[in-house]
Amino acid sequence: MTVMSLENVHKSFGKNEVLKGVSLSIAKGEVVGIIGASGGGKSTLLRCATLLETFERGSLSYGDLMVAQEVDGRTVYAKKDVLAQAKQRFGLVFQNFNLFPHYTVLKNITDAPLRVQKRDKDEVMQTAAQLIEKMGLQGKENMVPNELSGGQQQRVAIARALCSHPDILFFDEPTSALDPLLTREVLRVIRQLAEEHMTMVIVTHEMAFARDVADRVVFMDGGVIVEEGPAAELINNPQHERTRAFLSKTEQG
């Protein structure tokens, strides 16, 4: 079953075409790693998928929800209520967390389920408590983000995204703002989610992590998907010259 599908997406900023026909479809339970050099369009792809950017050509769907469809060579977005519905189906974890600084940890996690999804308070509190435990954040419920380490903040951000019960979770370099020790604890919870078959798309510079955790790895460069395949195969034995060049560079660095 396909959870999310992008087809032939073109996205430009002014005259600069950043995505040049990208297609990516994610099956339920799949973990996909996106790798590639800086400026290759990885973030832009996630931002298009999460409706933070609009694209000019191509289509986007979440399961049976057509979010954007190409008509006569131009993308037409669905109505507001469809977009709102689609937003319930995905979550996004940012590189720099973007927690709400004036909310406590618990409120960061529960506010959207309560206010946006209008779910039952007891149920949301229970879900949040489970997530807090899973993320190793017990005792931090009533703290505010600036009282936490970067790694803890990122785990709050993951819990916040998960509490809305998304079908798919996107990560844009979730550990790039963290030092190695804190990186490890964040990667551990993502790994745990992978074991539970949470559907995830992870943009990362951690090659070893991508190889171990992802089912499939996508290499992006210059606004196109150059190569994709089973994680270990692509990273250990890349077929394309550009992929090889990129991987050998990251190994040295």
Added chain:
Amino acid sequence: MTFQTIMSILLAGLGMTAKIFVITLAGSLPLGIVIALARMSKFKILSWPAKFYISFLRGTPLMLQLMAIMFGPYYLFHLELGTNWKFVACCIGFILNYAAYFAEIYRSGIQSIPKGQHEAAAVLGYSKSQTFFLIVLPQVIKRILPAMGNEIITLVKDTSLAFVLGIAEMFTQAKAIAAREVSMLPYAITALIYWICCLLIEWLLSLGEKKMAYYHD
């Protein structure tokens, strides 16, 4: 005139001063947000009038604005607006003028909130207005409180400008008593009262700052 009479007249004037002060804040604080949002709008039909409004109201004397609103309806349209009009005109003038200053303070605060806050809220499904009132505005208020405090304290003293409309606020009364009694005393007392009011407001503002000190970003 006994000291007691002087005091009772001045305090009655203070009541009027307080009325102008409270009504001005109640009107201009929300109006300022609206103007700030218009000013930041990507639609020129909204942003240009807002820019003009802010520039004009900050660029001309408040005293002149008060008189224009007070006498404009009569001179322009021959409207006789009754005895109440004086006070209404005064409040309108203060609200319009202070909203222009507040709008710029709001704008600086709103623009200082990182884009990531809007994006995180959008992805979680918050509507535009939920994002503004729940996520952005509370953080804006914390950031702009010191600048707002400045304006609010200025307003305490600016209320004395209502004397040009002959409104019986504290300064107008002090002037009247001073002229009749040939004494500086009413002015001295009035100065002291203004100062005490400002001290009170400074104290309230510091309470507000403390209340929001539980987080920083």
